[in-house]
Amino acid sequence: MGLRDTIRLVAEAAFSAVGDIKTSCTYIQRSSVYTPANGSVVNTDITAIINGIIMPPGPIRKSITRDRSSTAVGETESRLMCRQSQLGSIVPRMKDLITIGTVNWQVEEISWDPADATYTFKIKKP
Numbered sequence: 001m002g003l004r005d006t007i008r009l010v011a012e013a014a015f016s017a018v019g020d021i022k023t024s025c026t027y028i029q030r031s032s033v034y035t036p037a038n039g040s041v042v043n044t045d046i047t048a049i050i051n052g053i054i055m056p057p058g059p060i061r062k063s064i065t066r067d068r069s070s071t072a073v074g075e076t077e078s079r080l081m082c083r084q085s086q087l088g089s090i091v092p093r094m095k096d097l098i099t100i101g102t103v104n105w106q107v108e109e110i111s112w113d114p115a116d117a118t119y120t121f122k123i124k125k126p
Contacts, residue, residue, distance in 0.1 A: 004116070021053055025052050027092075050086040055079040081120045109121065
């Protein structure tokens with residue numbers, strides 16, 4: 001077992017140990033297909049139930065951003081960390097949605113740790 005596998009196991013154990021700090025969320029990735037023959041759009045949602053840790057907004061590293069010139073953080077922004085394994089085959093994208101309670105948050109920024117064990121999302125109320 002290499003270092004990457006060890007870090008992944010530690011991340012799994014850490015998320016199991018945090019107890020009530022975790023928040024149950026739904027990760028939603030929407031794909032839309034336009035049918036020119038009849039002008040219709042069909043939306044397909046892929047969802048995953050994840051347990052994440054909500055954190056105060058702040059800078060995150062090694063990330064993909066929609067707008068790298070913006071560093072301001074507003075009241076409607078936060079960060080959410082989750083295990084990568086919880087998303088299954090979903091590869092996160094900007095503008096995906098994360099539902100926490102009854103509120104939808106839009107993914108604005110995605111970062112990951114060097115061992116690919118966790119994702120941290122900068123999320124914003126659309």
